[in-house]
Amino acid sequence: MIWETVRLAVKAIFRNALRSFLTVLGIVIGVAAVIAMVTVGQGSSKQVTADVESLGANVLMIRPGRRAMGPGSSSAQARPFDLKDVDHIIEAVPEVETAAPLGGRSLTAVYGNENYATQVQGTDNRYFHATDWPVVMGRPFTASEERSGRPVCILGETVRTELFGYSDPVGETIRLGTLSCDVVGVLEAKGASSFGTDQDDVVMMPMRAFQRRIAGNTNVATIFVSVRDGASTDDAKLEIEYLLRDMRRIGPEEEDDFNVMDMKQLASMLTGINDVLTGLLSAVAAVSLLVGGIGIMNIMLVSVTERTREIGIRLAVGAQARQVLMQFLVEAVVLSLLGGVLGIALGLALAAVGANMLSVPFTPDPLVVLMAFGFSAVVGVVFGFFPARRAARLDPIEALRHQ
């Protein structure tokens, strides 16, 4: 009997194929959006984790402020670090192989007629060493450049291409905002990061030059630390925390006014952002599902009115109210499941394309697909119930006399 009802529903749906398709469009879009976003989001989380792990378990990031991000992270309140802190950490903590300062600012780089908005990073050669990021054209900074604050820079591959095309940038002068700056080298191409951001979209400057000419202070936003091979990252982290508490004169009852993050924490923080984003976008998609459901209810009400006489005939030949209810309920569910299936297909296709564009792995999650399927069924039941009940409650005589 249920198969009979499903068959009937499919027939009724395809009798008005175009209308049915337009009706389920809302569901299709909603489901496709959820599937695409969750799939890409999960792929991206996997990629972030993999990337961060490949960066090495032996890396620490130190920032002022109690938490890494979010409320309370304001580094304005917390005392900033400076270059002496970096040297201090290297000298005082035996587990530390090297450390480097980091600080950035978004600026437009200009060369001739070309200009390109990019990120200017203050750092020093120790960073290239710690991250295994060689300078492939020209040279790294000289010691005197690092000391003096002379405006020189090393370009990321993307900035080089944007400003110079095929010509040699080394020895040329570019402008960063209002600052003129000599190009001394180009970094090896690194490609996209896990978020799809281009890691080569950067201009590196000696930290002192950055502080003096761009930031206008002597702060270091982040200290990048790499731990010696064979040494424990956890030990290094504890020692750094101990050292910094001492240097910053934090009393035994007080909390740290800085944080030392290892890569595990960094990964979970990044994937956390990812999850929040996925969640938000999915909420938007859920609203679209709701709208889709209302569309189904609307068209089912129209359908019940159009088919009043049919309902009368069915009642006359012995259909019970429950059976008429089921007929229209099943029709609504089949309709929204159809939308769900189309949406899943479309969503997976979009996710595949999106994953490819962001160069994250395409890993469809059967659970998510199943949930989308189930959710469309629920939408059908919820929004199909009212029209179906209306059909079931029709008076047979009046239904037969309709139109």
Place this chain on the structure above:
Amino acid sequence: MTADAMPPLIRFTDVARVYGTGEAEVRALDGVSFDIMPGEFVAIMGPSGSGKSTAMNVIGCLDRPTAGHYFFNGVDVAGLSRDQRALLRRHYLGFVFQGFNLLPRTTALENVELPLIYKGLPARERIAMAREVLALVGLEGREHHDPSALSGGQQQRVAIARALAGAPEVVLADEPTGNLDTRTSLEIMDLLVRLRRERDLTIVMVTHEEDMARYADRLIWMVDGKVARDEPMPEGPLHAAPRHQEAGA
């Protein structure tokens, strides 16, 4: 007939069906009593608005009396729920309407299958039975035609096949030839009579046409919601007396 020995299949005792209240009250049926025995073919006639269709709806368990009692096979229909009445229709009653009431864009075969679906028959059996009944009404080879591709007479044959498919005891036909020309009407009547004989049917038919009514063996004449005459089909003209009454009223 030895009808007296058998219990009546349909018994109306003082049945009233009142629409509206107060000023707007319409007594569509106003104290109607009659018995119909199994196997009878009854024609209900009477002026328009006299309550014929209302009576058919009550007999067909599509409607219930507001007063009085309707016993079907000895069961008081007033005491049955909506779903129980649906079961009565499913297993005992078949309807033929003036306007055919076939499902549009649905083949003749599927239309005839409809009651069998609700009887819970598996598809294979259903199709076999529907084919058989369609052949019975002379529509062999038209199984896959849509109603729109069939003539009025053929459509009514499909409707009759549908009414018969569920193997009912009673066929209720409200002006079954009302939309058909005389020749087709007579063919349909011949068909009904043949089916009645072959399947031991009880038939209750509303009609305006004397020629069609003559196929029945009993005449119930209604006026203003009441039974004005109830007699074996007379030999003479049927319309004479009531027409005279109407003219005098």
